[in-house]
Amino acid sequence: MNAHDSKIHGMDLSSGRNDGIAQGDELLKVENVTLRFGGVTAIEDISFNILKGEVRAIIGPNGAGKTSMLNVINGFYHPQEGSITFRGEKRSRMRPYEAAASGIARTFQNVALFTGMSTLDNIMSGRSLKMKQNFLTQMFYFGPARNEEIEHRRRVEEIIDFLEIAHIRRQPVGKLPYGLQKRVELGRALALEPDLLLLDEPMAGMNLEEKEDMSRFIIDVNRQFGTTIALIEHDMGVVMDLADRVVVLDYGKKIADGEPAEVQSSQEVIDAYLGVPH
Amino acid sequence: MFYREAGQFKTNYRDDQAIFPILQDRIGLGIIIAFAFIGVPLLANDFWMNSIMIPFLIWALAAVGLNILTGYSGQLSLGTGAFMGVGAYACYKLVTIFPDVNIIIHFFISGFFAAGIGILFGLPSLRIKGLYLAITTLAAQFFLEWSFIRIPWLYNYNDSGAIDSTTPKLFGLPIDPASGDPVHRYLIVLSIVVFLTWIASNVIRGRIGRSWMMIRDMDIAAELMGIRPLYAKLSAFAMSSYYCGVAGAMMVFLWLGSAEVESFDINKSFLVLFMVIIGGLGSLIGCFMGAFFIFVLPIIMRALPGFFNLGINAATMEHVTSVLIGSLIIAFLILEPHGFARLWQITKEKLRNWPFPYG
Numbered sequence: 001m002n003a004h005d006s007k008i009h010g011m012d013l014s015s016g017r018n019d020g021i022a023q024g025d026e027l028l029k030v031e032n033v034t035l036r037f038g039g040v041t042a043i044e045d046i047s048f049n050i051l052k053g054e055v056r057a058i059i060g061p062n063g064a065g066k067t068s069m070l071n072v073i074n075g076f077y078h079p080q081e082g083s084i085t086f087r088g089e090k091r092s093r094m095r096p097y098e099a100a101a102s103g104i105a106r107t108f109q110n111v112a113l114f115t116g117m118s119t120l121d122n123i124m125s126g127r128s129l130k131m132k133q134n135f136l137t138q139m140f141y142f143g144p145a146r147n148e149e150i151e152h153r154r155r156v157e158e159i160i161d162f163l164e165i166a167h168i169r170r171q172p173v174g175k176l177p178y179g180l181q182k183r184v185e186l187g188r189a190l191a192l193e194p195d196l197l198l199l200d201e202p203m204a205g206m207n208l209e210e211k212e213d214m215s216r217f218i219i220d221v222n223r224q225f226g227t228t229i230a231l232i233e234h235d236m237g238v239v240m241d242l243a244d245r246v247v248v249l250d251y252g253k254k255i256a257d258g259e260p261a262e263v264q265s266s267q268e269v270i271d272a273y274l275g276v277p278h
Numbered sequence: 279m280f281y282r283e284a285g286q287f288k289t290n291y292r293d294d295q296a297i298f299p300i301l302q303d304r305i306g307l308g309i310i311i312a313f314a315f316i317g318v319p320l321l322a323n324d325f326w327m328n329s330i331m332i333p334f335l336i337w338a339l340a341a342v343g344l345n346i347l348t349g350y351s352g353q354l355s356l357g358t359g360a361f362m363g364v365g366a367y368a369c370y371k372l373v374t375i376f377p378d379v380n381i382i383i384h385f386f387i388s389g390f391f392a393a394g395i396g397i398l399f400g401l402p403s404l405r406i407k408g409l410y411l412a413i414t415t416l417a418a419q420f421f422l423e424w425s426f427i428r429i430p431w432l433y434n435y436n437d438s439g440a441i442d443s444t445t446p447k448l449f450g451l452p453i454d455p456a457s458g459d460p461v462h463r464y465l466i467v468l469s470i471v472v473f474l475t476w477i478a479s480n481v482i483r484g485r486i487g488r489s490w491m492m493i494r495d496m497d498i499a500a501e502l503m504g505i506r507p508l509y510a511k512l513s514a515f516a517m518s519s520y521y522c523g524v525a526g527a528m529m530v531f532l533w534l535g536s537a538e539v540e541s542f543d544i545n546k547s548f549l550v551l552f553m554v555i556i557g558g559l560g561s562l563i564g565c566f567m568g569a570f571f572i573f574v575l576p577i578i579m580r581a582l583p584g585f586f587n588l589g590i591n592a593a594t595m596e597h598v599t600s601v602l603i604g605s606l607i608i609a610f611l612i613l614e615p616h617g618f619a620r621l622w623q624i625t626k627e628k629l630r631n632w633p634f635p636y637g
Binding site for chain 1: 504
């Protein structure tokens with residue numbers, strides 16, 4: 001993962017933030033997080049970390065608390081107990097837009113694209129945080145506002161090239177097939193140039209070919225841009241191939257954490273997935 | 279046949295990002311604007327100016343305002359009439375306090391008062407959505423109407439409770455509806471409407487407009503892209519109310535001549551909402567089409583029997599027009615729920631691909 005790798009066709013979408021965190025150091029730390037909704041405990045005393053540059057998978061049966069965990073990380077939910085440290089800063093009660101500004105991007109389990117907008121505009125929307133024009137300059141468009149649009153358009157076109165979605169550039173995303181929508185959503189998240197990319201079931205409902213394409217993109221994002229990825233996925237083949245480390249949740253508790261092979265052979269994990277006789 | 283983009287290659291992003299990337303569209307728009315500025319004043323008589331063109335443009339501007347809020351930002355509002363009223367009353371007070379200032383400057387300033395009130399009544403949108411938000415804007419409508427009656431300072435304590443245009447002059451020319459030349463007023467309204475529509479199209483296609491559409495389409499995802507709902511929603515309310523306010527000010531000073539609280543009642547809010555829905559949510563050209571359909575078409579239909587000497591009396595025609603317009607609205611919404619703008623878009627798409635069924 002040297003500097004040369006992060007450039008293809010002269011483009012550089014790598015997480016260029018010089019934050020002093022070396023590859024393999026701790027990027028995000030979740031400590032003793034507990035999340036309750038009234039009497040229901042969705043997440044109970046979970047701790048794990050994500051290292052910079054790795055692909056970290058979060059797996060578990062339905063209702064285990066995986067998506068809640070992502071929602072805690074990017075600020076939709078605020079846990080009652082525990083803390084989250086991102087890039088060395090412990091944060092409390094962060095709002096989702098603050099999480100986005102700090103470098104966390106995310107895709108959703110059910111595609112959450114801006115259905116009324118084109119593919120191009122959807123990915124452009126990911127650049128919002130990097131655009132600085134105000135009302136006054138935008139009112140008259142010519143000059144700084146136009147230059148900014150063009151500059152960001154260039155970056156967006158690079159992402160479009162990378163994800164091979166140039167042919168649907170102008171189409172409203174609402175009409176696209178599901179597999180492509182997922183890809184556009186990945187593109188929109190990439191447009192933020194995140195340090196940490198959270199993917200919530202990026203391959204749900206896809207056929208084998210689409211899964212292979214998506215896996216290829218995830219690997220490319222990780223290797224070429226050096227983006228750290230946290231991934232929720234039910235397809236164990238994908239998880240075992242892509243992930244560097246896996247954390248397993250069940251009923252809101254962490255039951256295993258480690259390398260894929262290690263997790264795979266854990267008795268507790270097998271029990272959680274297959275059930276135990278009573 | 280003539281609507282082709284063949285041979286028009288875009289070699290840079292600047293050309294590709296233009297509002298009208300197709301040459302024929304630019305020519306068409308140029309012709310329409312030239313006709314509006316030169317042709318209409320030459321051809322139209324006073325009736326056409328006073329009763330059709332000026333109010334049509336004013337309603338279209340109000341529709342642009344509401345479309346920014348409802349069409350582009352997804353926040354349903356029933357307070358348009360009241361926001362227009364805020365602009366009108368603010369302009370009236372400004373003219374009273376600073377009678378020497380150019381009236382056009384007053385129009386643009388009075389919009390800011392409407393924008394302020396709009397932001398205030400937009401605050402609930404941070405917590406509630408959809409129909410519930412519509413109810414809170416309805417509250418704005420009623421509260422503001424109440425203020426227009428109960429705060430006599432707003433209408434300078436006069437007995438009638440009405441505000442009237444106090445013979446404003448522009449460069450020495452009288453431009454009030456009573457004594458001024460309608461052509462002058464028409465050209466002022468047209469210039470302001472064209473200018474503000476151009477501004478709106480610029481804001482919409484940039485970062486701010488995109489943030490509105492993000493909030494409209496998927497507010498959760500918008501927040502994750504770093505959009506602060508507070509800024510996005512309130513800026514939409516501000517800009518929308520600004521446009522409604524300017525439209526309201528022009529309504530009193532360049533069209534009606536005088537107005538009281540009834541001029542800004544809930545019916546006006548509905549009228550503008552219908553224009554936006556019929557014209558097409560999220561389309562600027564749709565605002566003009568909607569204003570034409572809702573405001574101009576009934577006038578033309580009422581005038582038709584007289585034009586052809588059909589011998590139908592005016593009262594009967596009034597009823598017939600209402601029935602016809604009502605049926606047209608229903609038929610149209612069944613055929614094309616996304617409004618005239620979508621119809622227009624489909625037509626252009628078909629023309630581009632003609633004679634093939636799809637491209």
